[in-house]
Amino acid sequence: MTDQPERKTEEDLFGDYGLVPGIADELFDANGQMRPVWRRFVDRFARLTPEQIRARFERADQYLRDAGVFYRQYSADPLAEREWPLSHIPVILHEDEWEGICTALSQRADLLEAVMADLYGPGRLVSEGHLPAELIAGSRQWLRPMVGIAPRGGHYLHFIAFEIGRSPDGSWFVLGDRTQAPSGAGFALENRVATGRIFPERFPRAHIHRLAGFFGAFRDAMEHLARGPGGRDRATAILTPGPSNDTYYEHTYIARYLGLPLLEGEDLLVENGQAMVRTIEGLQPVGALWRRIDAAFADPLELDASSQIGTPGLMDTIRQGNLAMINALGSGVLEMRAMMAFLPRISEVLTGQTLALPNIATWWCGAEAERSFVQDNAARMLVSPALGCELPHDLPLDTVDGSGHASLNDWLAAEGTGLVGQELVSLSTTPAWVEDPETGTGRLQPRPMTVRVFAARTPSGWNFMRGGYARIGTSDKATALAMQSGGAVSDVWVVSDRPVPQFTLAPSTGDFRRASPGILPARAADNLYWLGRYVERAEDAIRLIRAYHLRLAATDNPNDARLKALAAFLEGYGHDLDEPIPAALIERIVQARYCASKVRDRFSTDAWNALGDLLKTARGMRETARAGDDAARAMSVLLRKIAGFSGLVHENMYRFSGWRFLSFGRALERADSLTAMLAVFADPEAPQGSLDIAVEVADSVITHQRRYRIETSRDTVVDLLALDVDNPRALLFQIQRMRYLAAELPGAREHGRLAALSRAIVPLESELSILEPAELDSECLRSLREGLAQTSDLLTAAYLR
Numbered sequence: 109m110t111d112q113p114e115r116k117t118e119e120d121l122f123g124d125y126g127l128v129p130g131i132a133d134e135l136f137d138a139n140g141q142m143r144p145v146w147r148r149f150v151d152r153f154a155r156l157t158p159e160q161i162r163a164r165f166e167r168a169d170q171y172l173r174d175a176g177v178f179y180r181q182y183s184a185d186p187l188a189e190r191e192w193p194l195s196h197i198p199v200i201l202h203e204d205e206w207e208g209i210c211t212a213l214s215q216r217a218d219l220l221e222a223v224m225a226d227l228y229g230p231g232r233l234v235s236e237g238h239l240p241a242e243l244i245a246g247s248r249q250w251l252r253p254m255v256g257i258a259p260r261g262g263h264y265l266h267f268i269a270f271e272i273g274r275s276p277d278g279s280w281f282v283l284g285d286r287t288q289a290p291s292g293a294g295f296a297l298e299n300r301v302a303t304g305r306i307f308p309e310r311f312p313r314a315h316i317h318r319l320a321g322f323f324g325a326f327r328d329a330m331e332h333l334a335r336g337p338g339g340r341d342r343a344t345a346i347l348t349p350g351p352s353n354d355t356y357y358e359h360t361y362i363a364r365y366l367g368l369p370l371l372e373g374e375d376l377l378v379e380n381g382q383a384m385v386r387t388i389e390g391l392q393p394v395g396a397l398w399r400r401i402d403a404a405f406a407d408p409l410e411l412d413a414s415s416q417i418g419t420p421g422l423m424d425t426i427r428q429g430n431l432a433m434i435n436a437l438g439s440g441v442l443e444m445r446a447m448m449a450f451l452p453r454i455s456e457v458l459t460g461q462t463l464a465l466p467n468i469a470t471w472w473c474g475a476e477a478e479r480s481f482v483q484d485n486a487a488r489m490l491v492s493p494a495l496g497c498e499l500p501h502d503l504p505l506d507t508v509d510g511s512g513h514a515s516l517n518d519w520l521a522a523e524g525t526g527l528v529g530q531e532l533v534s535l536s537t538t539p540a541w542v543e544d545p546e547t548g549t550g551r552l553q554p555r556p557m558t559v560r561v562f563a564a565r566t567p568s569g570w571n572f573m574r575g576g577y578a579r580i581g582t583s584d585k586a587t588a589l590a591m592q593s594g595g596a597v598s599d600v601w602v603v604s605d606r607p608v609p610q611f612t613l614a615p616s617t618g619d620f621r622r623a624s625p626g627i628l629p630a631r632a633a634d635n636l637y638w639l640g641r642y643v644e645r646a647e648d649a650i651r652l653i654r655a656y657h658l659r660l661a662a663t664d665n666p667n668d669a670r671l672k673a674l675a676a677f678l679e680g681y682g683h684d685l686d687e688p689i690p691a692a693l694i695e696r697i698v699q700a701r702y703c704a705s706k707v708r709d710r711f712s713t714d715a716w717n718a719l720g721d722l723l724k725t726a727r728g729m730r731e732t733a734r735a736g737d738d739a740a741r742a743m744s745v746l747l748r749k750i751a752g753f754s755g756l757v758h759e760n761m762y763r764f765s766g767w768r769f770l771s772f773g774r775a776l777e778r779a780d781s782l783t784a785m786l787a788v789f790a791d792p793e794a795p796q797g798s799l800d801i802a803v804e805v806a807d808s809v810i811t812h813q814r815r816y817r818i819e820t821s822r823d824t825v826v827d828l829l830a831l832d833v834d835n836p837r838a839l840l841f842q843i844q845r846m847r848y849l850a851a852e853l854p855g856a857r858e859h860g861r862l863a864a865l866s867r868a869i870v871p872l873e874s875e876l877s878i879l880e881p882a883e884l885d886s887e888c889l890r891s892l893r894e895g896l897a898q899t900s901d902l903l904t905a906a907y908l909r
Contacts, residue, residue: 121154121552122688125539132274132536133554134199145202145603149312154383165196165541168302176713176720177298178357194302195540195580195598199557203574206602208278209561210572212464213270217563217570219287219451220442224264228254228438230748238457239450249288249440252405253410253423260396260429261333264436266397266565267326269293272465273558274536281466282448283558289400289442293323293562294358296576299363300601314607317574322612325571326564328367333432334395342395343385345369347376349401349417351705359400360708367626370709373401375629378421381428382803386630388765388907389854394694396432403437411437456702506890538598540580556581559600575600633769634908635706640773642700645681645752649693651805652678654743656685661736669795678786688739689730697723710766711777718753725749765853771847772903779842780828780896782806788840790822790829799825806837826881833877839892840876846899855905865902868895 127133137148138519175279228231228819244250269290271283300319334344348359350372363370377384378567383389405415407422425431448467455463558579562573580596656674675685682692701719704711726746733742761767799820802810806829816824830839847869856863872895
């Protein structure tokens, strides 16, 4: 009988759970007793063997890798990504406690709206002395052009978040308000799916409040805002800074989840006071933008002139009431830590109420007095007795709003501490799974945490996401919670005593209608088109490089005439064959992946991962491959991987306009490369054996043997690779495919006649269709390449500008 894996007991899990006096813990109360809301979870978790725990955690991590969830790390590499750092143990709160938090935060959300309306309206808070003029005027987040503008829909704030923590007495306090472009809501969805892989049992899943209802209600609210005069529908979209942003994955995920187009600043222009989206079908009006870019970058004409990600004139369409911005430009002024010093008094002035959830305490005494305060306290070394944090002497002062305490409180929050009631306290801890690197065994250990609470405005008021997102420190000492500094994240479960109703974004009845694929921005079409071209360029180069190294291995003579011809041909495209894996090949794959990154919301996860695997493999081979057989084998591996990507696209991508642009790019690139290759290797003066190279690179060796049953000749090779409409590697096949694809694009006919793009393709097809192989000489091939280049120009002019 084999030994059964030893199951963990609570003693194993919590034997050295390091509770610290003066710090609240989410798992245990002040008396050291487990909070009731955790009991059922702990009972089930304790039944798992170490192997089961490890397998479940790996299942979640694998899901996140397969789904392509990542966090962009700021670096010189625009594609640098960090795997999503999931802390596998959720934070668990009872629904009654959560409802109390949300009720208090609803009061705060209304207060922030009122402050925003005053700052950009009558300005009484400043004129009556409730806010210092120098604080507001000195903030770069306060945007003077927004003064006096009434927001479309009547509200400035539509989607906000609050960073909260639990103080030692068990109460909650607010560490920060997120009103600019709050992140994390999309990641909360992925956190929930991942933890579902770890804990798939009916309990706890049946008792955890769902997240989908929050997003469904907010999507409906945005679409209501977007409607134009007379109730006419206008597009609702998400405005992103682009792939270099640290939370770009989230932007793409939410866009897919809600079925909204993801736009960048260059996708928009303002015409006659209306924001318009550049699409392949012309300009389309947009009525609401959920912006994920900082406000100052939105309009280089009236705001930050250095912005390269904004849209000139966007302020004007907002001023005319033609565009709803979520959130209003200028809302970042509410995020100043120094603002929090005045909110308690402002709440009493505006509403007659005390804030139900207190702030992290902040003082503002003007820039010089504040600097003195910070330096004095630095000299006295403010210390958190729980975490051993001390205020550094070189703590930078905030240069954005002139508030030294903005930096002080940011630093304290990052260190797992906060100022509450003018006392330095530590954030509560929550259990995280920590493995001993030496023994490989794991235990639950307390780690500092904050919870991010999301709220969305709907016609019926503020709607709060029930759970979803917490930031977790990776150490119990002076730990940065920020993602850029190595922090982790966790799912937040809001648990009911009874099973909760399910909710999805799917229709509630069997009646449905098939929605259109939606607008395709010209920029997205352009990136799909060039993705197709770069992938084809990479594949063509892989085949040529493999042909070179196969012959190098056979002859061991780089001066062989065929090798010199191949080398010269490849060098014309920037490939240095002194490198077994040329840097130019890596660059082609990088360019393809960058184009794909610009359309992540329209691109399947499998296809994205296939491109990532191709790039990773190619980079690894560059370090190890040797000339000859080794490099040839490496090329074969890359060829199979790129074929896998092509298969995913061909078999699985929906046949909408985006697929047509990608396919058109591949067809045009293949036609061009075939034409260039035939001009060199089917030339009568080419070295002996060049025709075999052409057939091999075009993956048509077996087809040639079956079709002609003779050795290669110029006529057979040109016939097969240029004029055979049944050969998918043939020039005529590709041009015919381009004609079919062009006919399916918008505006393919104008006034009953073929549009310019199709009119340019038809003569190319007709010319090839009537030629004999001997007639397809170098002059004819050169003319065909010029025609293909013209086709690309016409496609760009018609759709991609």
